[in-house]
Amino acid sequence: xIQIDNLSFQYQDDxxxxxxxxxxxxxxxxxxxxxxxxxxxxxxxxYAINGIIPHHxxxxxxxxxTVAGLDTFEEEPSSLAxxxxxxxxxxxxxxxxTEVEDEIxxxxxxxxxxxxxxxxxxxxxxxxxxISHLRHRxxxxxxxxxxxxxxxxxxxxxxxxILLLDEPTGELDPKSSRQIFxxxxxLNKEHNMTIIIIExxxxxxxxxxxxxxxxxxxxxxxxxxxxxxxxxxxxLEEAGxxxxxxSTLCRKLKDLGLTKxxxxxxxxxxxxxxxxxxxxxxxxxxxxxxNGSVKNTAKVITDNTSENISDVMAAFRNVSFGYNSEMVxxxxxFTIQKGEFVALIGENxxxxxxxSKLFNGLHKPGxxxxxxxNMNTKEVKSSIMAKSVGFLFQNPDRxxxxxxxxxxxxxxxxxxxxxxxxxxxxxxRIIDFFGFDRDAAPFSQSRGERQRIALASLIxxxxxxxxxxxxxxxxxYRECMEMMEQIETLxxxxxxxxxxCHDMEVVLDFAKRVIVLSEGRIVADGExxxxxxxxxALQKASILPPQITxxxxxxxxxxxxxxxxxxxxQVLTAGKEGAR
Amino acid sequence: xxxxxDYIPGNTGLHKLNPVTKIMLSFIICIACFISKNPxxxxxxxxxxxxLGAYAGAFSRAVxxxxxxxxxxxxxxxxxxLIIQSGEALIALPLHLSITDNGLRTAIxxxxxxxxxxxxxxxxxxxxxxxxLSNALVTRVHxxxxxxxxxxxxxxxxxxxxxxxxxxxxxxxxxxxxxxTRNILKKMRLILPLCVPLLITSVKKADASAxxxxxxxxxxxxxxxxxxxxxxxxxxxxxxxxxxxxIMGAVLLNLTNL
Numbered sequence: 030x031i032q033i034d035n036l037s038f039q040y041q042d043d044x045x046x047x048x049x050x051x052x053x054x055x056x057x058x059x060x061x062x063x064x065x066x067x068x069x070x071x072x073x074x075x076y077a078i079n080g081i082i083p084h085h086x087x088x089x090x091x092x093x094x095t096v097a098g099l100d101t102f103e104e105e106p107s108s109l110a111x112x113x114x115x116x117x118x119x120x121x122x123x124x125x126x127t128e129v130e131d132e133i134x135x136x137x138x139x140x141x142x143x144x145x146x147x148x149x150x151x152x153x154x155x156x157x158x159x160i161s162h163l164r165h166r167x168x169x170x171x172x173x174x175x176x177x178x179x180x181x182x183x184x185x186x187x188x189x190x191i192l193l194l195d196e197p198t199g200e201l202d203p204k205s206s207r208q209i210f211x212x213x214x215x216l217n218k219e220h221n222m223t224i225i226i227i228e229x230x231x232x233x234x235x236x237x238x239x240x241x242x243x244x245x246x247x248x249x250x251x252x253x254x255x256x257x258x259x260x261x262x263x264x265l266e267e268a269g270x271x272x273x274x275x276s277t278l279c280r281k282l283k284d285l286g287l288t289k290x291x292x293x294x295x296x297x298x299x300x301x302x303x304x305x306x307x308x309x310x311x312x313x314x315x316x317x318x319x320n321g322s323v324k325n326t327a328k329v330i331t332d333n334t335s336e337n338i339s340d341v342m343a344a345f346r347n348v349s350f351g352y353n354s355e356m357v358x359x360x361x362x363f364t365i366q367k368g369e370f371v372a373l374i375g376e377n378x379x380x381x382x383x384x385s386k387l388f389n390g391l392h393k394p395g396x397x398x399x400x401x402x403n404m405n406t407k408e409v410k411s412s413i414m415a416k417s418v419g420f421l422f423q424n425p426d427r428x429x430x431x432x433x434x435x436x437x438x439x440x441x442x443x444x445x446x447x448x449x450x451x452x453x454x455x456x457x458r459i460i461d462f463f464g465f466d467r468d469a470a471p472f473s474q475s476r477g478e479r480q481r482i483a484l485a486s487l488i489x490x491x492x493x494x495x496x497x498x499x500x501x502x503x504x505x506y507r508e509c510m511e512m513m514e515q516i517e518t519l520x521x522x523x524x525x526x527x528x529x530c531h532d533m534e535v536v537l538d539f540a541k542r543v544i545v546l547s548e549g550r551i552v553a554d555g556e557x558x559x560x561x562x563x564x565x566a567l568q569k570a571s572i573l574p575p576q577i578t579x580x581x582x583x584x585x586x587x588x589x590x591x592x593x594x595x596x597x598x599q600v601l602t603a604g605k606e607g608a609r
Numbered sequence: 610x611x612x613x614x615d616y617i618p619g620n621t622g623l624h625k626l627n628p629v630t631k632i633m634l635s636f637i638i639c640i641a642c643f644i645s646k647n648p649x650x651x652x653x654x655x656x657x658x659x660x661l662g663a664y665a666g667a668f669s670r671a672v673x674x675x676x677x678x679x680x681x682x683x684x685x686x687x688x689x690x691l692i693i694q695s696g697e698a699l700i701a702l703p704l705h706l707s708i709t710d711n712g713l714r715t716a717i718x719x720x721x722x723x724x725x726x727x728x729x730x731x732x733x734x735x736x737x738x739x740x741x742l743s744n745a746l747v748t749r750v751h752x753x754x755x756x757x758x759x760x761x762x763x764x765x766x767x768x769x770x771x772x773x774x775x776x777x778x779x780x781x782x783x784x785x786x787x788x789x790t791r792n793i794l795k796k797m798r799l800i801l802p803l804c805v806p807l808l809i810t811s812v813k814k815a816d817a818s819a820x821x822x823x824x825x826x827x828x829x830x831x832x833x834x835x836x837x838x839x840x841x842x843x844x845x846x847x848x849x850x851x852x853x854x855x856i857m858g859a860v861l862l863n864l865t866n867l
Contacts (some may be wrong), residue, residue, distance in 0.1 A: 081820055108825045121769050122817035125762070125825075127616045127738040135740070138834040147836050169615050169768075183825070391779050415785035418840030426810060427773075427780040430802045440802075444785030472809055487784060 030191060030223050031055035031078060036092035038073060045364055047073040049247040051092070057190070058221045062234035062255075066269040066505040068475050071227045074244070075195050078225065079115045080106035097190060103153040107465040111140060113191045114184035118199040120176045129155075129163050129171075129172055129489040133183045135461065140187060154186035156210055157220075157585050172377065174205025178212070185216065189481070191223040198230060199503060202377040204571045206230060209378070210237040210489065229505055231306065232576075235294045236257065244269045256292050269507035278360055278594045281420070282307070288603065298581050305600055313586040315603035318336060330607030337481045341400075342367045342494055348397035351388060357383045359549040367493075370517075370526045372536040372557070375546035375570045381529045388496050388527065389418040402493055416445045419492035423499040424477075425483035434482055435460065435467035441486040459489045461550045463515070477508025484512070488519065495519065501535055513539055537561065537592055545570050615768065622844055628737050628745035630845040635729035637852035642726040645859040648714075650765050651721035651825040654855075658728040665736045674728055682720045689716035692812050741767055745839040747832055760816065770811065777806050 033053040039046045044429045048070045055061060056301060063071050069579050076082040080101045083090045087533070094101045097112040126132040133151050155161045158178050168176060177197055184192065192213070197207035210233050216222045228234050234241060234255070241258040243250045245268040251261055253544055259265070259276050279302065280294040287307040292571045293299040343365040348357040363369055375379045386392040387399050390406035399406040402417050424430060431437040438459055442452045460467050464487045471482050480500065498517065502511040509532075517539055520526045536543060536557065543560040545553040545567070553566035560566065562582060573579070577597055581588035589605070591597045623631070637772065638654060655675075662671030696711030706742075727793055743757035782788045786799055 061716075079824060085823065086818055105783035105828075106823055107828050109825050115821075115824045117817060117821060120812065122814045123821040125758075125765075126740045127765075128740075131738065134836050136825040138836050139830045141829065141834065144836055149840070167616055167618060207632045209815060263651070330651065386779070391783065410787070410789045411782045412785050412787045412789050415721055415783055417781075422776070422780045422782075422783070424776070426782060426806055427777045428806075441784045450684045490785065564635070576750040 030097060031056045032075070032093075032095045034093045036077060036094055038077065039087075039089040040086060041088045042074075043088070046247050047088075048077065049334040051249050053242070053249065053252070055191075055223065057216070057223055057226065058094070060217045060224045061238040061242060062240070063225065063227045063236035063242045063244060064231060064234060064268075064270055065250075066507060067477060067503075068246075069244040069268070070194055070247040071244055072235060073247075074242075075115075075193055075227055077101065077224070079113045079193055089159045103251075105554055110189070111187060112189055113448040114187055114191070114194050115190035116177070116180050116184055116194045116197050118196040119217070120173060120200060122181065123180045123312075123498070124168055126178070127167060127169075129160070129166050129168060129179050131606070132168060132179055133186050134189050136183055137234040140276060141299045149187050149190075150313060154182045154212060157185055157216065162533075163322055168506070172205070174201050174208060174377075177201065177205070177209060181209070183366065189222075190405070191225065194224070194228075196227055196229065198233070200230065203573065204376055206233060209282065213237065216430065231270060233504075234274075235273055236401050242524070243270065245269070246337055255294070255571055256399075259292050259294065266404070271506040278597055281594065281598050282601065285602065289603065296583070299576075299580055300377055300583050303580075303601070307605065310582075312601075313603045315600060315607050340366050342402060343527075344398075344400040345387070346398050346400075347401055348394045350383060350392050350395045356395075357549050358387065359552055361549075363544065363551065363554060365525060365527065367525055368520070368523050369542055370520045370540050371542045371544060372540035373527065373529045373544050373546060374531075374533070374536060376572070379546040379570060380549040381546055382498060385412070385420075385496050385498055385527070385529055389414045389420050391420075407582070412444070415441075416490060417492055418494045419487035419490060420466065420496045421484055421487055421498065423479075423502055424474075425479040428470045428486070428536050430481040432470060433468050433483075434465045434471055437471050437482055437487045438489050443492055455489050455491075475508075476506045480504060480508070481515070484515065492524065494525045494527070497526065497530075499529050499531060500547045501530065501532055509535065533561070533572065536566075537578065547571070558592055559590070610671070615735065615844055616738055617665070617667050617670070618851055619736065621665050621736075623661065623820050624736050625837055625844060626848055627749070627841050627845045628742045629749045629839070630841070630848050631733040631737055632730075632742070633853050634848050635733040637855060638729040640728040641852075641855040641859045642722045644856065645722075645763070645862060646718060647859075647862045648717055648721055650859060650862050651718065651725050654725040655721065655728070657730065658725065662728070662732055667732055667735055668737060671728060671732060672733045675724065678724050678727060682723060685723065686716045689719055734764065741837070741839070744835050744837060748835050749841075751832070754832070758822075758827070759764075769814070771808070773810055774803075775804050775805055 033051055033530045036051040037046060038048040051074065063074060063422065065071050066258065073082065075087065077094050082143055083102065084106050090102070096109055099109060099112070101109060105304045124132060125135050130151060133154055134147065137147050137150055139545060142401060155164055159218060160175065160178050160182060160183055161177060163179065168179065171179065179396050198209050213224050213226065214237050217224050226238065233488065238255055240253060242252040243258060243264060250268050251258055251266050259272055262272060262280065263274055273294055275293050275296060279290055279299060282288045283290065288302055290302045290306065294304060334553065341364055345361050345363050347355055348358060348361045356567070361384065373384065375381050383392060387394060387406065388401060390409060390411040392405050404414065406414070429437055431440050435456055438456045439452050442455060446452060465480060465482070465485065472484065500512055500516070513535060516526060528540060540557050543557045544551055545560060547569045552561050552569050553563050567574060577594060581591045581597065588600055591600045640649060642654055659668065659671055662668045690708055691706060693712035693715050694707065696709040698707035698709050699713065702708065735740060738763040743761040746752040747754050768812045779790050781791040781803060788796060788799060790796055
């Protein structure tokens with residue numbers, strides 16, 4: 030279906046090769062995931078398949094790409110588009126219409142589909158994607174997940190043989206991301222459509238894709254069936270990819286000789302493997318609890334309003350807030366102590382972002398009071414609060430506005446102090462701490478680097494409270510870890526951290542307390558490990574617990590609070606020894 | 610500004626008019642405003658605008674527009690009042706200035722014209738789907754599709770960029786830039802550096818948009834591509850007739866010098 034021979038590409042005005050000597054064959058009916066760090070050349074590879082390279086973006090092009098027998102160098106992207114349909118991450122830029130129906134008609138009209146066929150095609154495409162009920166809705170009134178489905182339906186209506194998607198779930202929450210993947214799987218199975226998806230979410234790829242291509246610095250590190258690729262853990266590590274935690278667990282157990290199973294991806298098969306190979310082969314619950322220390326620390330947080338007021342960083346008392354007449358945050362009360370690391374979780378639209386803006390007074394409470402560091406947000410301007418409350422937004426490009434990294438960091442400082450020597454001293458210190466090049470232009474850095482620059486310019490002000498709105502979205506695994514480790518360092522120095530996050534593994538690894546929001550109300554608040562075992566609350570917020578937590582719950586009480594790979598290995602080996 | 614140009618769904622006679630008619634009608638109302646020198650006529654047009662808005666289910670938006678225009682109207686009114694010194698002085702002011710009958714009349718007319726002429730276009734745009742507008746312009750007025758598409762895309766991007774700008778402002782306030790000040794001059798000065806992030810986002814979005822349109826066969830599109838048809842009906846004729854009457858009315862009132 031797609032044949033790539035020795036493809037290399039270098040963008041105009043770019044020093045580095047974006048793609049280096051890629052050779053690849055993609056067969057009809059494949060479901061391929063392309064994964065790798067940002068800047069690895071994933072999108073460029075996608076552009077080479079739909080003809081955007083070399084037709085839209087110019088540069089030095091070597092090698093040959095044929096799609097359905099057509100040489101992409103000769104054919105215009107629009108004639109390739111009938112064979113390869115493309116869907117992108119930026120949802121709003123893809124849309125051309127006001128109404129769902131018109132969005133789908135647009136492509137059909139352009140490619141000259143006979144008018145008598147159009148109605149049938151619209152109906153079919155909407156049915157395939159499962160959004161027939163949205164046909165006459167305004168696109169503006171849809172959620173992000175629904176919009177992305179419309180974008181896919183508009184492409185599917187053209188009945189391409191290949192569907193190419195570049196991080197289609199980048200702006201979506203876990204629930205909508207999964208729906209997109211389920212839909213792609215159906216298209217692949219029922220219509221034998223070839224699916225190529227560029228994606229950071231390794232868990233979803235492992236679950237739904239058939240094959241993986243791993244990229245690093247323009248090269249293809251490895252490719253093949255998902256299971257085969259996962260076995261090459263050294264290469265995945267080199268490419269900066271985190272493999273599913275049950276896969277790591279499985280590998281470790283195999284190394285210890287506890288199982289013969291080569292590779293697990295799903296919790297189901299891991300549970301079956303452990304039960305069969307370990308639990309039924311002589312295992313008893315370890316006495317004296319190896320992970321007892323974990324059990325003891327995980328206590329439910331009680332209401333701490335009575336505690337010393339000077340230790341309180343943030344206090345919300347019966348806070349409600351809404352836009353116009355619609356309430357988004359409803360009667361919320363909680364207290365956060367100095368030095369805590371709290372995660373706010375919940376599905377899209379649960380009110381997380383709105384709640385976070387109440388912390389620095391960008392939103393003033395409609396009723397109730399918000400006290401931050403003994404300041405009432407109703408009485409203090411947000412720009413003044415910036416001295417003690419740092420707010421990192423999901424999109425760093427809204428924060429960055431200067432020509433060099435040093436100026437960027439000094440910019441925030443100038444808003445709070447006039448002392449130029451002090452500004453210079455703090456700027457230099459922060460630049461050293463993050464290891465930046467002070468004269469580099471912030472905008473030409475990678476997404477992960479821009480996120481770190483935005484964080485650095487906040488930290489320079491030395492806030493006592495840090496609010497993070499999805500700090501790891503759009504970052505690859507390595508960038509994500511760098512980011513989170515820096516935040517953890519700050520937290521250890523005494524900065525209180527409140528983080529909105531969709532990645533439950535990041536929450537488990539870093540946050541000590543979790544507040545679960547659903548429809549504007551708090552449905553659970555407590556120690557992270559306890560909350561992840563509160564099925565009722567998680568279900569309300571449509572959240573799946575991390576893999577190992579899910580596994581430990583299924584295996585029973587003996588595995589209580591074994592939430593990491595190491596803890597799980599510990600309980601399993603201790604039980605094995607106990608049985609001897 | 611959020612949602613200002615969002616389509617307001619509906620099934621009224623105004624919604625059903627041909628998009629070309631809607632645009633023409635709003636231009637005609639604008640022209641009538643500029644021809645007329647009669648404040649009562651202009652007030653009537655403003656009333657008509659509100660009526661049309663109410664009929665199309667867009668009354669609250671029309672009122673919001675009116676409120677938005679009020680501030681700038683007051684400013685323009687005062688400026689006109691002070692600049693025009695010809696005619697009979699009604700009230701003397703310091704600095705040898707005075708409020709004159711000419712000044713008062715011109716200032717009132719200017720403000721009424723501004724309000725009367727601004728609302729129709731915004732109103733018509735909010736009850737027309739952008740695709741219908743560009744398709745009708747292409748099939749009926751024979752505007753090249755490229756230009757029609759550029760126009761409608763620009764309008765479609767207004768709310769996207771407004772939201773982006775609001776996001777940028779929030780992000781900057783959160784890092785200590787004093788946008789929440791009441792001092793307008795200070796605010797203007799602070800806003801300049803923000804054009805950089807907005808510009809960069811715009812270029813990115815425009816590029817993404819171009820790639821997406823290209824891959825959906827935008828260049829292959831011709832006048833014949835259009836699936837839906839945009840015939841003119843009796844309602845359209847009535848709207849044009851009504852527009853002609855408005856212009857005539859404005860001219861006649863000027864001549865009779867009422």
